[in-house]
Amino acid sequence: MMINRGRLRWQCRRALLELDLVFKRFLERDFDQLDDQQLVALEELLRLEDHDLWAIVNGSKPSRDGREGAIVALLRAP
Amino acid sequence: MSVVKRTFDAVIVGAGGAGLRAALQLSEAGMKTAVLTKVFPTRSHTVAAQGGVAASLGNSTEDNWHWHMYDTVKGSDWLGDQDAIEFMCRKANEVVVELEHYGMPFDRTDNGKIYQRPFGGHSQNYGQSPVSRSCAAADRTGHAMLHALYQRNVRANTQFFVEWMALDLIRDGDGNVLGVTALEMETGEVCIFHCKATIFATGGAGRIYHSSTNAFINTGDGVGMAARAGIPLEDMEFWQFHPTGVAGAGVLITEGVRGEGGILRNGSGERFMERYAPNLKDLASRDVVSRAMTTEINEGRGCGPDKDYVLLDITHLAPETIMKRLPGIHEIAMQFAGVDPIKEPIPVVPTCHYQMGGIPTNYKGQVVVPKDGNPNTPVVGFYAAGECACASVHGANRLGTNSLLDLLVFGKSAGETVVEDFTSGNLSLRPLPADAADVSLARLARLESQTNGESVFDVGLEMRRTMQKHAGVFRFDALLKEGVARIKDVAERAKTTEIKDKSKVWNTARIEALELDNLIEVARATIVSAEARKESRGAHVRDDAPDTAEFPNGRNDGEWLKHTLWYSDGDRLDYKPVNLKPMNDDTKPIVLAKRTY
Ligand SMILES: Cc1cc2nc3c(=O)[nH]c(=O)nc-3n(C[C@H](O)[C@H](O)[C@H](O)COP(=O)(O)OP(=O)(O)OC[C@H]3O[C@@H](n4cnc5c(N)ncnc54)[C@H](O)[C@@H]3O)c2cc1C
Numbered sequence: 058m059m060i061n062r063g064r065l066r067w068q069c070r071r072a073l074l075e076l077d078l079v080f081k082r083f084l085e086r087d088f089d090q091l092d093d094q095q096l097v098a099l100e101e102l103l104r105l106e107d108h109d110l111w112a113i114v115n116g117s118k119p120s121r122d123g124r125e126g127a128i129v130a131l132l133r134a135p
Numbered sequence: 136m137s138v139v140k141r142t143f144d145a146v147i148v149g150a151g152g153a154g155l156r157a158a159l160q161l162s163e164a165g166m167k168t169a170v171l172t173k174v175f176p177t178r179s180h181t182v183a184a185q186g187g188v189a190a191s192l193g194n195s196t197e198d199n200w201h202w203h204m205y206d207t208v209k210g211s212d213w214l215g216d217q218d219a220i221e222f223m224c225r226k227a228n229e230v231v232v233e234l235e236h237y238g239m240p241f242d243r244t245d246n247g248k249i250y251q252r253p254f255g256g257h258s259q260n261y262g263q264s265p266v267s268r269s270c271a272a273a274d275r276t277g278h279a280m281l282h283a284l285y286q287r288n289v290r291a292n293t294q295f296f297v298e299w300m301a302l303d304l305i306r307d308g309d310g311n312v313l314g315v316t317a318l319e320m321e322t323g324e325v326c327i328f329h330c331k332a333t334i335f336a337t338g339g340a341g342r343i344y345h346s347s348t349n350a351f352i353n354t355g356d357g358v359g360m361a362a363r364a365g366i367p368l369e370d371m372e373f374w375q376f377h378p379t380g381v382a383g384a385g386v387l388i389t390e391g392v393r394g395e396g397g398i399l400r401n402g403s404g405e406r407f408m409e410r411y412a413p414n415l416k417d418l419a420s421r422d423v424v425s426r427a428m429t430t431e432i433n434e435g436r437g438c439g440p441d442k443d444y445v446l447l448d449i450t451h452l453a454p455e456t457i458m459k460r461l462p463g464i465h466e467i468a469m470q471f472a473g474v475d476p477i478k479e480p481i482p483v484v485p486t487c488h489y490q491m492g493g494i495p496t497n498y499k500g501q502v503v504v505p506k507d508g509n510p511n512t513p514v515v516g517f518y519a520a521g522e523c524a525c526a527s528v529h530g531a532n533r534l535g536t537n538s539l540l541d542l543l544v545f546g547k548s549a550g551e552t553v554v555e556d557f558t559s560g561n562l563s564l565r566p567l568p569a570d571a572a573d574v575s576l577a578r579l580a581r582l583e584s585q586t587n588g589e590s591v592f593d594v595g596l597e598m599r600r601t602m603q604k605h606a607g608v609f610r611f612d613a614l615l616k617e618g619v620a621r622i623k624d625v626a627e628r629a630k631t632t633e634i635k636d637k638s639k640v641w642n643t644a645r646i647e648a649l650e651l652d653n654l655i656e657v658a659r660a661t662i663v664s665a666e667a668r669k670e671s672r673g674a675h676v677r678d679d680a681p682d683t684a685e686f687p688n689g690r691n692d693g694e695w696l697k698h699t700l701w702y703s704d705g706d707r708l709d710y711k712p713v714n715l716k717p718m719n720d721d722t723k724p725i726v727l728a729k730r731t732y
Binding site: 063068070078081106117 | 180350351467469470471641646
């Protein structure tokens with residue numbers, strides 16, 4: 058399965074400014090280096106509702122698995 | 136380039152609270168309805184709203200719509216139209232209860248009614264004491280509202296076009312609206328949506344400012360499209376600034392933090408609000424606190440190396456209180472200010488939050504423009520609701536929780552009007568002009584072929600910085616005048632932006648370039664309208680229009696009790712009267728008075 062990077066890039070536009078800011082840094086710094094496995098994990102993450110996604114990103118909720126945790130670590134890295 | 140055409144009874148641009156509420160009305164009436172949205176409906180910015188939605192249900196304290204109407208008129212600094220305000224306040228209970236029936240999980244009182252809490256500016260008995268008028272679903276009111284409305288729309292067979300961006304409004308030679316052109320992101324194709332009725336519900340444009348609480352999606356597309364198509368924009372000089380956005384990031388820190396005892400301090404650690412509002416101090420109304428903060432910063436008493444922010448201090452609160460009563464604040468401060476608020480104060484600045492002006496409508500949701508001597512002539516086939524529209528209920532300043540109410544009431548009202556016009560045969564599918572898609576195709580072709588242009592980011596940054604400096608919380612004549620010239624210059628530069636990525640599908644660079652065109656229209660409207668309004672009113676406060684005996688709060692009703700209308704073509708300004716007459720003859724008008732709290 059081919060994941061279109063442009064689509065994921067667009068879907069990083071969220072309803073909460075908190076997430077937009079986190080994804081902005083991620084898109085500039087990390088996104089182009091992601092491999093296919095990581096893109097799948099990102100796609101899963103982006104399906105979440107924004108409040109749930111923000112809770113995982115800010116650490117008040119745990120990530121659901123290791124693959125997701127790795128993406129979240131990139132999102133959280135200052 | 137050939138352009139595919141799709142035909143519907145109605146097209147709604149926007150799937151936030153306003154768009155979804157309008158769509159429901161149409162689909163349930165059996166109209167063939169398309170809803171276009173840049174992002175999945177439940178990722179619209181309405182999701183960010185936490186505070187609640189206003190309705191005078193009187194479940195927690197005695198209340199009625201007359202009091203709500205008074206608060207809203209006074210909050211608007213008398214610039215709101217009293218017919219529309221009466222309409223909104225009278226309809227509030229109905230639309231909130233309806234939402235409850237759609238499955239919205241409102242917080243409950245012990246006896247099962249919708250729980251209500253107090254909110255700034257809302258009062259009992261014409262300003263006498265605070266009232267509990269805000270209905271909320273925990274801290275996810277907007278989110279819960281969108282979900283309830285979305286599910287209901289799915290049931291009613293509303294057809295969604297997700298990840299489609301509307302580009303331009305289509306009008307015929309007589310000015311009637313025939314639909315929109317839109318870009319499908321997945322294919323890069325442009326398509327014409329031809330219809331009998333077009334409703335805009337595209338939300339606000341808070342991204343024209345450098346410091347904004349709004350998510351990146353709020354680029355004022357509907358407002359920009361309307362302006363480019365010759366529709367004037369109303370009262371665009373009025374923007375609400377929230378006092379506590381995290382410096383540099385903009386993320387909103389809720390009023391609740393000051394409610395729990397948070398204190399604002401300047402560079403020398405002084406609790407400066409004591410000087411500006413001896414009674415309410417840090418809890419004075421949004422505009423008062425924002426102006427006090429700005430004065431401290433402008434007079435060199437800010438904090439940090441550039442003295443360009445103040446501090447919100449909660450270090451004196453018990454850590455348990457912070458974690459329990461102010462959930463989320465800890466995370467926001469850590470992520471965006473790099474401080475642990477339990478140990479260190481949070482850097483904050485007044486931050487652009489809400490657009491009071493927009494596309495002019497009446498309370499029925501019809502877009503209205505001056506024509507043949509009537510300043511409020513409906514444009515055939517064109518309707519608008521939500522933050523992109525100006526009904527005008529918020530006038531010069533919006534009360535918290537009145538915006539979610541606006542979405543429900545005017546989303547529904549616009550929908551009802553369309554259904555009425557549709558069933559009575561007032562609407563027809565008018566022939567498309569041959570050049571219907573030409574404007575959009577030319578915009579895309581320009582981006583395709585542009586070389587040696589500036590980046591969209593650089594031009595956007597210049598716009599945001601200019602707006603922040605020249606048309607911020609406090610306004611100065613010289614700065615405004617200079618700002619008008621600068622924004623015109625930025626607008627010229629936006630005409631030759633260049634994108635490096637020319638790919639067809641999922642091209643976010645192209646989308647951002649198209650969004651910038653809309654932001655630029657909004658920025659021009661804002662600064663030109665602000666420069667021209669020589670008084671202070673609500674959120675528009677000029678240094679050269681201070682509080683005097685002749686002009687209380689700097690407001691000059693003799694000359695300026697009127698709505699601004701800005702036309703994109705030549706930056707032309709026009710004005711129209713404020714409607715001080717309520718909708719019903721037996722409703723007493725709220726007479727002009729000084730706005731004090
Ligand atoms: C942080 C924050 C908190 C807030 N809290 C409250 C609160 O507690 N109470 C309250 O009353 N108000 C609150 N507000 C204000 C309120 O949330 C907004 O005014 C309101 O949600 C706007 O709703 P809308 O339906 O007009 O637009 P939005 O919800 O912004 O939806 C706009 C829609 O238009 C679509 N769209 C835009 N452009 C295009 C295009 N070109 N083509 C296709 N689709 C397009 C988008 O995809 C989206 O679906 C808050 C605002 C912010 C920023």
